[in-house]
Amino acid sequence: MSCKWWLIILNELRVSVSDEVRNALEEGTPILGLESNVLSHGLPFPKNVELQSACDEAIRSRGVVPAITFIDRGKLCLGATEADLERLTTANNVDKVTSRDIAVQLVRGSLGATSVSASLAICELAGVPIFASAGLGGVHRDYATTMDMSGDLYEIARRRVIVVSAGVKKFLDIPKTVEVLETLNIPAVGFHTSEFPAFYCKSSGVKLGARFDRLADLAKAARNHIELDLGSGFLALVSPSDEIALDHELVESAVQQALARAHAENVRGKDITKYVMRFIDEKTNMRSRDANFEVMVEVVSRGGGISGGTFKGEGKVVWERR
Known part of the structure; x- marks a missing residue:
């Protein structure tokens, strides 16, 4: 009886996928996992809608299916319909869900926008090996007193997923974040950069141990790490282009003022990121x-x-589903 009960629970917790994602999984079409938190809590409406549209176009131009992760009506979801996107971008009561919140959110049954950590869990459960998000969480600058460190790092360590990112935001402690990545055995490899990128700043002052200037080489290294089951995910780091990157000193000055103001107003924990x-x-x-x-x-x-896996002028990396 207890065994049957457990099997029923497992069946109920399977990831619910959209028709498009289901077809891609069955046909072997490449899929890229995405978070939904940036749409619900990162940018205001209608800027978030514009972002979703631009990202969708950029991904599909590569022959890849975008798969947004979220939680709805007690289900882990992969792949958003137009109706799902409308709710995620316009509703005022969307919960922010990290990996530690997933179990509770499934019972609540309400709409939840997934952060990086929760998205990685859903991607691995669904068999999607690659995920992309602009900025990761990391170690906060006042870690010695607050012990504030993002669960994103632990999820990258425990999920066999390739994570493509622009590093961590400038107001975090980047040197300590890199140290934690090393401790957790997560390869942090730069693409066209020898420094750990600071989101919309190119310079962080923290050197990376490896870089590639060909996307095909980066993809092969990431595939090697996952297929050899070396005990963690793989972090591919993309530095912002010169046209986009903001001045390091300008942002650092704003960060210093923001952190001082946050301390004076007693803003802490999960509220600090949005505030800053x-x-x-x-x-x-x-x-x-x-x-x-x-x-x-x-x-x-x-x-x-x-x-x-296809790169102009650089050949093709063949991805096989086992």
């Missing part, structure tokens, strides 16, 4: 918000290139 980002937006006359948009499109385009 909004402050930086104001101090940069919304240039940081525009850069956020453009960086996301660049990152998913690279992610689509790795997922699709």
Whole structure:
């Protein structure tokens, strides 16, 4: 009886996929996993709709199917319909869900936008090997007193998923974040960059151990790591282009002011990220918000290139489903 009960629970917790994603999984069409939190909590309406459209176009141009992760009506979901996207981009009561919140969110039954950590869990469960997101969570600058470190790092460590990203946001402690990645055995490899990128800033001052200048080489290295089951995910880092990148000193000045203001107003924990980002937006006359948009499109385009495995003038990486 207990065994049958457990099997029923497992069946109920399977990932619910859209028709398009189901067809892609069955036919072996490349898929790129995406978070939904950036649509519900990252950018305001209608900028979030514009972002979704731009990302969708960039991914599909690579011959890849975009698969947004979210939670709805007690189900883990992969692949959003037009109706799903409308709710994720316009509803005011969408919950932010990290990996630690998944179990509770499934019982609540309400609409949940998945962060990086929750998205990685859904991608691995569904058999999607590649995920892209502009900015990851990391170690906060005041870690010694707050012990504040994002669960994103642990999820990358435990999920066999290739993660394509522009690094972590400037207000985090990048040197400590890189140290944690090394401790967790996560390869952090740059594409056209020898420095760990700081989201919409090219320079962080923290050197990477490896870089590739051909997307095909980066894709092969990522595939090697996953197929050899070396015990963690793989982090591919994309630096923002010169046309998009913001000045390091401008952003750092805004970060210092934002963190000081947040401390004075007792803003802590999960509220600090949104607070600081909004402050930086104001101090940069919304240039940081525009850069956020453009960086996301660049990152998913690279992610689509790795997922699709075809690179102009560089041959093809063959991806096989086992």
